[in-house]
Amino acid sequence: MSSIQEMTRSFTTRLTNKLKSVEERKKSQTNEKENIPIKDKRAEEEARKARLAKGVEEIRRKTEQEAKLAAQKKKEEEEKKKKESTKSKGLSFAERLERKLKLEEEQEKAKQGTSTTATVKTVEEPKPAVSNTGKQYFNEIIEVEDDDGYFDDEDDDEDEGEEVDIDIEKRFKTQYALKYIKKFGQPSDKTIDLNNEDELLEHYENFTKKKISKDVKEENDEILSGKFGTVSFLKNESIIWETEQDIKIDMALDMDEACMKLDKIMENKKATMESEKSFTRELEASISETEQEKNKRLARYAKEDELDNQKLAKERSEQLEKIKKYVFEKNKHRFDELEKLIEIHREQAIERKKERKKQKALKKQQELERQKALEKQKEFEEQIKELERQRELEKQKEIERQKELERQRELEKQKALQKQREIENKIKELEKQKALAEQKALGKEKTPQKEKTPEKEKTSEKETTPDKRTQAKNKTVASIEKRMDIISDRIIKKYDGKKTGDEIDAIIFSKLNELNARDNEIKMQIIGGTHEGIVRLKKIQKQQDDIRKDRRKYMRSLEDHSGESAEAKKIREEKERLADEKEDEEFKSKAFEEQMALGESILEQHQSKIEFTDDDY
Structure with a gap:
């Protein structure tokens, strides 16, 4: 608005100055031109002045109207600006x-x-x-x-x-x-x-x-x-x-x-x-x-x-x-x-x-761990090879040991049979001597009948098939070897194309370690269970042995040997001793077989844990 008013003032000043100059010029011209009447010049001048005054008034009116409109618009803009500024945060x-x-x-x-x-x-x-x-x-x-x-x-290569x-x-x-x-x-x-x-x-x-x-x-x-x-x-x-x-x-x-x-x-x-x-x-x-x-x-x-x-x-x-x-x-x-x-x-x-930095550090740590895992895997592979070699040696030793045990059992059996035959022959000899003594006492001399020599028992050679314990152990070794192959195949199929070879190897290594730890735990359970069971069985067998001996002693106390001669008593006691030895030997053999059967049953109980299912892979 101020610029419009200034423009209006300058215009009016300029216009009045121009009018003055025109008036002066006209006066000089009227003095120079005598042929123009002074009265006409004055009338024309008055008419011009009236037109100019009317024009100036019209211009002033328009400028004032525009100034008012501009002032009103400016006021509205300022109010609008204030409203907009209140929205600012x-x-x-x-x-x-x-x-x-x-x-x-x-x-x-x-x-x-x-x-x-x-x-x-x-x-x-x-x-x-x-x-x-x-x-x-x-x-x-x-x-x-x-x-x-x-x-x-700029140093961050990982910008997403x-x-x-x-x-x-x-x-x-x-x-x-x-x-x-x-x-x-x-x-x-x-x-x-x-x-x-x-x-x-x-x-x-x-x-x-x-x-x-x-x-x-x-x-x-x-x-x-x-x-x-x-x-x-x-x-x-x-x-x-x-x-x-x-x-x-x-x-x-x-x-x-x-x-x-x-x-x-x-x-x-x-x-x-x-x-x-x-x-x-x-x-x-x-x-x-x-x-x-x-x-x-x-x-x-x-x-x-x-x-x-x-x-x-x-x-x-x-x-x-x-x-x-x-x-x-x-x-x-x-x-x-x-x-x-x-x-x-x-x-x-x-x-x-x-x-990202955290992930980068984590990735670096994982890479180091992966390198360590690879080194451990190599060591583990060497250990596996060494274990396989040792297992093979142990397997051969176990086979040899089982063969030796079978041979010793066969020898012990032969010895027991030989001893039993000797005892029986001795008993028969004692009976024969007793009969001769009785005949001598009666004065009746009789020739004893020839007894047929006992036929030699045919000993059949024992089959060389391994016992249950050896079979279970062989089955366990085969199961472990099969498991290692299956684990490798299944993990490779599962992660093929998704992970690198080193990562897959690390997963296989971790899984084998896990299952190996479980194997060791099962072995400890087998050893602990076998030892505990055999100790308990031996206590029971000891009680049974004591009862058996007490019963035998009691039964013999009921026998009547009055009027028995010294020679007959000697023969009877020798016969009872041999019978006791035979009975004791049979009891020990039976007890040993029960202990072996207990160990095999414990091994069979844990066999299901060693034989792995699909869930273990």
């Missing part, structure tokens, strides 16, 4: 922004003060505060040192994601065109397909060519070209990218709308000034003058036009600056929200980088 950013805007204003004023002779075409417009401030704003919030773990760590791989300019233009259509409607000559990217791009080019002012297009081109804020720093952070893009497009559309209105206002002002100037210039041109005066007048007109254009350009620049500030203030709260969003993503990125 993040006071720290607002204060920072205000300081930067003031600094830019001072710099632009200093620049404008140095260049006062510029024309309308060459007037240097200040750089857009929205774009500069926005760019600086983004630079401030994106600058991150290497040690904080954000995206600019890649740069945003899209045509940024095309994406901006299509979305800008969509929002432009939504805000200003479809063009009158053609209906744009909102799903057709080519038509949207063509519409963007068309309506940008039809912009009222070139500098508005430059403003929006700067916004849309990405100078407002960078997007390449966001690695797959599409939410931030979309939010930033929406803000830019909305700001550009607001600039479009506001600048269109500004251009219409400035055109109206220019048209008003031109009409005012044309009115006064028509008056001045109607006055007769020399060629020199005419040239001076035309030069003055050119200078006045130049100054008026400069004032209009300056006023437009000031209004454009206010529009830019207003647009940015309107969207400032969205930048604050974006700042918070970027801060959240920054923290998430730091956490992700920490996690």
